[in-house]
Amino acid sequence: MKTIAIDSLGSIDAAAKEFAAALGENRIVAFYGSMGAGKTTFISALCRYFGVEDDVCSPTFTIVNEYRAADGDSIFHFDFYRIDSLKEAVDIGFEEYLYSGCLCLIEWPEKVEQLLPEETLKVTITATGDESRKIEIEND
Numbered sequence: 001m002k003t004i005a006i007d008s009l010g011s012i013d014a015a016a017k018e019f020a021a022a023l024g025e026n027r028i029v030a031f032y033g034s035m036g037a038g039k040t041t042f043i044s045a046l047c048r049y050f051g052v053e054d055d056v057c058s059p060t061f062t063i064v065n066e067y068r069a070a071d072g073d074s075i076f077h078f079d080f081y082r083i084d085s086l087k088e089a090v091d092i093g094f095e096e097y098l099y100s101g102c103l104c105l106i107e108w109p110e111k112v113e114q115l116l117p118e119e120t121l122k123v124t125i126t127a128t129g130d131e132s133r134k135i136e137i138e139n140d
């Protein structure tokens with residue numbers, strides 16, 4: 001388990017850089033954490049680190065957003081909070097995205113647990129104060 005501590009929003013970019021280094025070859029990242037824990041905010045910082053210039057926000061109405069990283073690769077950002085069944089994830093082609101080799105960043109992975117490959121990197125974000133967060137990366 002690797003833990004990254006964020007003291008305040010001002011250090012989120014440094015944390016994202018450290019996180020990116022810890023990613024290694026992992027391409028599928030599941031972000032656990034309660035509502036408002038900071039999943040979207042951290043994913044946004046991570047995308048910024050990868051050179052994404054698009055607006056990174058929760059894909060509320062679409063389930064998935066696609067961004068373009070500086071190296072030209074796609075980054076897929078999922079938010080499964082609103083889905084009611086696994087079928088909705090299957091129907092948008094979630095598994096094709098997972099096996100695309102592109103970075104897949106997933107909010108509310110609990111909703112699609114059964115579809116997540118074994119190599120999924122599990123990350124938990126916990127609020128420890130107003131702007132302080134603990135990011136735990138589960139390495140096997």
Ligand SMILES: Nc1ncnc2c1ncn2[C@@H]1O[C@H](COP(=O)(O)OP(=O)(O)OP(=O)(O)O)[C@@H](O)[C@H]1O
Pocket residue numbers: 006007008009012033034035036037038039040041042058107130131132133
């Ligand atoms: N260090 C921090 N990291 C992340 N968010 C922070 C931090 N400090 C303050 N915040 C604030 O906490 C809120 C986190 O909201 P965010 O939408 O990122 O949460 P979320 O986990 O994606 O919630 P949801 O489950 O609703 O999608 C934002 O208002 C953000 O500005």
Ligand SMILES: [Mg+2]
Pocket residue numbers: 039040041058079107
């Ligand atoms: Mg969110």
